[in-house]
Amino acid sequence: MADLFLGLIMRKTNAEYARKWRERNPERAREVAKIYQKKHRDKIRQRRKTRRKELHELDPEKNRAKDRLYALENPGYIRAKGIRRYGLSTTRWLALFHFQDSRCAICRREEPGKRGWATDHDHQTGVVRGILCHNCNLKMGWLGDSYSAVWTNVQRILDYLLKS
DSSP states (O other), rough: OOHHHHHHHHHHHHHHHHHHHHHOOHHHHHHHHHHHHTTHHHHHHHHOOOOOOOHHHHOOOHHHHHHHHHHHHHHHHHHHHHHHHHHOOEEEEEEEETTTTTSSSSTTTSSTTTTTTEEEEEETTTTEEEOHHHHHHHHHHOOOOOOHHHHHHHHHHHHHHHOO
C-alpha cells in the first residue's frame, strides 16, 4: 500500500516538474512534442479514436449536437472530409460539380437540402459517379448500387403503385 501511495506522489511530482519545464522551455517543448508525435503517430491516432468513441458512448446526443454545430459553422471542412474519402481533391470535386451545371446529377435541383451535397460512388469499385442532393443520395441507397438492383426495385415500386 505504501508503494502505491509513493507511486502516486512520484507521478504527481514528475507531472508538476514536466509542466514547469515546458513553461520555461516552450520552443524546446514544441520540438520534443513534434518528434514524439511523428514517432508515435499511429498510437496517438488510435488513442484519440478510442477516447472519442468512449465520449460518444457516454453522451451520444451531446456529441451529435456538437457535430451538427461544427458542420454548420464549417461546411467546407465537412465537404472536404467527404471528398478526401473518395480520393478527390477539392478542385476535381468542384470541376465535376460544375460539369453537372452545379445541380444534382439526378433530380437537377440547385439546392442540396439540409445535409449538403453527397458524393455518389460505386460501393464495389469506389469510383465517383456524380454529386447528388441528400434526397437522391438516400434514394440511391434504398434502390441499390447496381443496374439490376435498381431495375428490380423500380419494377417492385411500379407494381405496388399499380395495385393501389
